[in-house]
Amino acid sequence: MKPDPTRFLAVAAGHLLTHTVGALGPGYEQSSVSVMGLVLTSVAEEFERAAERRVAENRELRRIFAAAEEVVASGALREKLACAARGDDTSLSVSELERGNAELRSLLIELHAHVEELDSEQSRKIEQEIWRELVASTERRRLAIGPF
């Protein structure tokens, strides 16, 4: 698609934030259009990285699950981890990647809660890896205009 969608979104956001907002009198509609413009700048940011960040994150989560297999005490959880670790992103559509990401992140929550209850050096290492990934995943989703 040319012009690039990110370019279009940036121009559309700029138009809303300068011309349209200026043309509307102060009030609810003006504020609503302002926010719409800001949201579009975030859509542009997310559009560019949407597939890449999900692929990178899913890969990282599967790596953690593979490393955790030998550490977890529960047979059922170990089996889920092994199954997830062997998985792959067969489609690169954002909705499919997102669906897979949600499944992996649900499993991450289960694994995190499980290793917190274990008392071993290996479990502490997995826990540290999970925290590192939680920080990284939050950074991957960071938006330029976020307040913190």
Place this chain on the structure above:
Amino acid sequence: MTTLESQLTAYIAHRMPEARDIQVRDLERIFGGASRETYRFLLCYRAGDGAVERPLILRRDPPGSLIETDRAVEFGAYRAFHGTGVPVPEPLWLEEEARWLDHPFFVMEQITGMESGPSQIVAPPYDQYAEKLAQQKWSILGEIHRADPTALGLDSVMQRVAPEECWKRELSHWERTIDEDELCPQPVIRAAIRWLRRRPPQPPGRVGVVHGDYRTGNFLVDADGDIRAILDWEMAHLGDPLEDLAWSLNPVWRWAHDERAGGLAPRAEAIRIWEQASGLRADPQALAWWEVFSSVKGQAIWISGAKEFTDGVNQDMILVAASWLMGNSQDRAALHSLGHLP
């Protein structure tokens, strides 16, 4: 005249039978009321020999919102604090029946000519008043926490809670909201919830009135940099006063993009002002607990808004902005409070 104007006129005529020639003018929706639709309007009428004009605010329940709250609690808080050292607009009428304006609502005084936008308050010309605003902001919070809920009559509209139950009730409430409304897994906030359950805070010395959303953006500032009214009491409840202090310190409210709490004062200074005004001590461990909790609560609010928008219940742009922009920042704030992010 719009439908809402005529409905409101009929309602006011019902509430003010002595008034003549009642008119509702310049009705205009105000952006950003996340829990209720907020409108400003001018009420004009004749009483005795004189004409009266009074700017008022209408707060009406929307079909859906960021938070589901009891309007009677919000109205009760305004009524309790009006005329005290905690500045609030005068509340006028609470209407629980939907027949007048399609949804329940209340009406209160409009304090005109004020600024409340957080980005504006931390920018010129208001930024010159940052120290004064900080002093007033956390002193007023101390006043709220000094107040006796029973003497104010608030224990009749707010659910009572024992000191040792404060944290459990709040955490369970917001965890339940996340359980019900989340659209995708929340590993950071789930980890924060487990952390909170493993380390309960010391109970407060006494249960107080908790504003529930005490932050820069929820008070009105005049041109001289004085706080004229504390608004948005929709999440007010009885509980641990540290809940409010922690909420006010949450990094997502750092509107000046530096380390000042609420864009106004260093964290230690804010705590000092609050301690002096409230007569309470902010136990560091308990405060740390409530700071992590504040990110759980914040994320629950953004998650709820995202659900409302996705379900088509409320398609206000603020819900998307809050979910995307605040949601990620809230996770970062949680990681920060838990010591995993500088």
